[in-house]
């Protein structure tokens with residue numbers, strides 16, 4: 001192993017005793033399970049002492065957030081300001097993942113006898129994390145799968161209508177397109193403002209679009225194009241009064257927002273915990289409200305689909321990579337150690353600062369609302385006379401900041417999208433703003 005790799009790993013495994021560190025290199029194998037446990041314990045100890053010391057520290061930057069960001073392992077100073085597709089795993093999640101994958105190397109018997117027994121504890125943890133019952137939690141592979149489970153599993157007849165917003169992700173559109181083609185249901189698109197001015201503007205638009213044939217409203221909770229946080233509570237109340245079901249695509253929601261299924265009130269909620277929660281790719285969550293479970297058929301069937309009287313009937317998928325699920329539980333533990341409310345506040349504080357400063361730059365149009373009730377950690381905007389791609393490339397080259405282009409020109413939504421997660425600092429946001437100001441000064 002060359003020197004660079006050793007120093008990188010040293011950084012990864014800070015907190016590991018010298019003996020374990022040496023053992024790791026000598027054996028050329030993964031760390032011992034007890035060493036991984038010790039590593040995780042030291043991470044949580046440091047978070048607990050930070051919580052005690054800086055409990056009042058609500059500033060967007062400072063010792064607390066600096067120290068916390070050390071539990072992420074970005075390479076070469078990468079500044080990750082895009083949590084779309086996938087975000088990073090913090091150290092304890094990675095350690096737990098390795099620990100459980102290692103079992104298949106040393107004792108495959110335990111992969112099917114011991115590890116699955118830990119799955120119910122993860123389901124219970126997830127339920128507490130989003131204020132639901134464990135009987136309402138389906139462990140899926142991703143949001144797309146969750147959206148398909150719902151679209152596929154509901155009995156809809158030819159001519160029944162499903163309302164979508166004009167800014168849905170392909171993973172939220174195509175399950176319905178398939179159903180449209182196969183069963184003759186109708187998809188109706190409801191336009192969204194860029195940004196909408198108020199909660200009532202959004203809810204009223206959907207209310208007007210409801211007809212006697214409307215059965216489902218299927219919308220993004222976290223709109224990937226504009227950064228809108230959909231007012232699910234108000235929408236669900238309106239829809240339920242009219243006997244319409246609500247499915248929320250919250251691909252970005254878990255880990256970004258302090259979620260409460262009971263309060264939000266929708267019937268189905270699909271999310272991908274590897275974007276903002278820090279879970280490994282390949283594990284997702286679908287919430288199915290107890291009262292509507294009877295209406296939903298499982299899409300995948302093996303033993304149990306007709307026996308379970310709860311959400312477990314939707315996940316009889318055969319052998320799964322349970323290590324992913326256990327690591328998902330660790331991701332929940334990590335965020336709980338910091339505090340869900342604190343995380344949402346930090347994310348929104350950074351996004352609020354970014355939006356305030358962007359508005360001062362000539363030619364900038366915010367596609368995301370300034371209102372923290374209908375916005376979160378995704379900020380989208382465009383700049384008159386500056387190509388979004390140019391911004392993305394420039395800040396990557398100059399500062400190693402990752403942001404992305406989003407939307408499309410024809411729809412008028414083309415722009416730049418920035419994620420402000422807990423490991424991003426005010427300094428990083430200022431670097432991004434400096435890059436944007438530079439390009440604005442040079443625009444023709």
Ligand SMILES: Cc1ncc(COP(=O)(O)O)c(C=O)c1O
Pocket residue numbers: 084085142143144145169171172220222223224249250251252272
């Ligand atoms: C709003 C939205 N829905 C669905 C998806 C698809 O997510 P996944 O690939 O994790 O299923 C994404 C991906 O970023 C998204 O932003």
